[in-house]
Amino acid sequence: MNNGKHKITGxxxxxxxxLDEEGVDPxxxxxxxxxxxxxLCSFLSSNKQRLHFRAATHFTDCVYIARGLALxxxxxxxxxxxxxxxxxxxxKLIIRPDKxxxxxxxxxxxxxxxxxxxxxxxxxSESTERLAPTNRxxxxxxxxxxxxxxxxxxxxxxxLSVPGVNGDKYHMVFRKINTEKAADYSxxxxxxxxxxxxxxxxxxxxxxxxxxxVWVFNAMEKKSKRHDFNVRVNLTSASPxxxxxxxxxxxxxRLEQSQHYxxxxxxxxxxxxxxxxxxxxxxxxxxxxxxxxxxxxxxxPDFFKRKPKDA
Ligand SMILES: [Zn+2]
Numbered sequence: 395m396n397n398g399k400h401k402i403t404g405x406x407x408x409x410x411x412x413l414d415e416e417g418v419d420p421x422x423x424x425x426x427x428x429x430x431x432x433x434l435c436s437f438l439s440s441n442k443q444r445l446h447f448r449a450a451t452h453f454t455d456c457v458y459i460a461r462g463l464a465l466x467x468x469x470x471x472x473x474x475x476x477x478x479x480x481x482x483x484x485x486k487l488i489i490r491p492d493k494x495x496x497x498x499x500x501x502x503x504x505x506x507x508x509x510x511x512x513x514x515x516x517x518x519s520e521s522t523e524r525l526a527p528t529n530r531x532x533x534x535x536x537x538x539x540x541x542x543x544x545x546x547x548x549x550x551x552x553x554l555s556v557p558g559v560n561g562d563k564y565h566m567v568f569r570k571i572n573t574e575k576a577a578d579y580s581x582x583x584x585x586x587x588x589x590x591x592x593x594x595x596x597x598x599x600x601x602x603x604x605x606x607x608v609w610v611f612n613a614m615e616k617k618s619k620r621h622d623f624n625v626r627v628n629l630t631s632a633s634p635x636x637x638x639x640x641x642x643x644x645x646x647x648r649l650e651q652s653q654h655y656x657x658x659x660x661x662x663x664x665x666x667x668x669x670x671x672x673x674x675x676x677x678x679x680x681x682x683x684x685x686x687x688x689x690x691x692x693x694x695p696d697f698f699k700r701k702p703k704d705a
């Protein structure tokens with residue numbers, strides 16, 4: 395599993411954010427669902443594997459057991475199961491004000507400082523208020539991305555609140571980069587696009603540039619053509635560890651894609667980020683914590699699938 399809670403502070407963390415962090419106790423975390431002890435695996439950067447938590451045994455009724463069962467049923471083509479309903483897909487992404495991040499001007503109470511709000515967007519604190527008190531709050535983009543990927547049939551019904559983003563369901567907050575038209579991406583969303591592994595990310599003092607692409611079908615030439623975009627992640631508030639975690643996660647994603655090259659599903663490496671397209675700059679991400687990388691096959695909800703013909 396990807397998330398664990400710290401035994402002393404109770405803070406929920408994503409395993410990948412612990413790479414090379416000083417003083418990390420691999421046994422210092424517990425399951426957010428049932429409080430069973432967890433072990434942090436592969437937490438040195440010399441280990442070319444994505445960091446994750448392993449639980450010896452979850453307690454009965456742990457939502458992560460329900461999640462695991464729902465995912466196993468999803469893999470068999472039954473993604474809409476009662477098990478998925480037991481796993482509570484209600485999230486509010488909070489960007490903590492105590493951390494110096496670009497998009498951090500919305501407090502836990504939903505209060506905002508309009509002067510500092512980037513991109514001139516309106517606050518959607520109203521919708522966050524409506525979700526309380528059943529919110530499963532997360533400060534981590536990864537948690538929301540994993541729920542989006544794992545439960546395709548819940549995207550249209552599960553509420554989600556991300557500060558600065560219009561829309562209160564998963565399918566409204568996420569946006570696939572599927573055209574070459576930059577004007578399509580002027581709103582703040584959680585965007586996702588395919589990583590280009592032949593072009594390595596470029597690291598500079600204040601940002602990292604991550605190349606991504608979209609394949610667009612050209613009817614005249616009767617073939618798909620690749621269109622490249624750049625995702626610029628602001629690193630001015632990032633620790634050296636966080637910079638390392640980002641490049642390590644890209645490396646792990648590349649490795650996972652090559653390992654599954656011969657599999658039937660052929661998962662691809664994707665970048666997910668909270669940001670928008672800015673004229674002459676490309677995609678911009680203000681916070682180093684609002685980007686993550688996954689090797690995955692993005693499943694569409696079942697109702698998009700063609701119905702079998704009646705015999
Ligand atoms: Zn558990």
